[in-house]
Amino acid sequence: MTSVQRPITKPTYERFSELVGKTDLEMYRLGWTEDQGREHLMKYYGKRSRLQLTEDELDNFLLYLQLTDSPAPTP
Numbered sequence: 787m788t789s790v791q792r793p794i795t796k797p798t799y800e801r802f803s804e805l806v807g808k809t810d811l812e813m814y815r816l817g818w819t820e821d822q823g824r825e826h827l828m829k830y831y832g833k834r835s836r837l838q839l840t841e842d843e844l845d846n847f848l849l850y851l852q853l854t855d856s857p858a859p860t861p
Contacts, residue, residue: 799841805848806836812851826850 796802813823827833831843839847 796837797839797841801841802844805841805844809836809844809848809851812848812854816851816854816856 809823823836824834827835827839827847831839831847833839833843836844836847
């Protein structure tokens with residue numbers, strides 16, 4: 787029996803697009819790649835995408851990025 791993955795739908799909370807836009811800017815400022823962002827989300831939230839985060843989690847992720855001063859180390 788194979789599991790069927792449901793497509794991830796865009797969250798319905800009002801601030802989603804605003805928060806994603808702000809996290810995009812912060813990730814760019816830090817020089818983070820998409821893979822580095824995914825690694826952080828998996829490590830701290832157990833989720834692969836910002837689409838899967840609750841509003842509080844996405845707000846927390848944004849705050850983390852804003853408080854981070856230096857780029858993530860490159861592997």
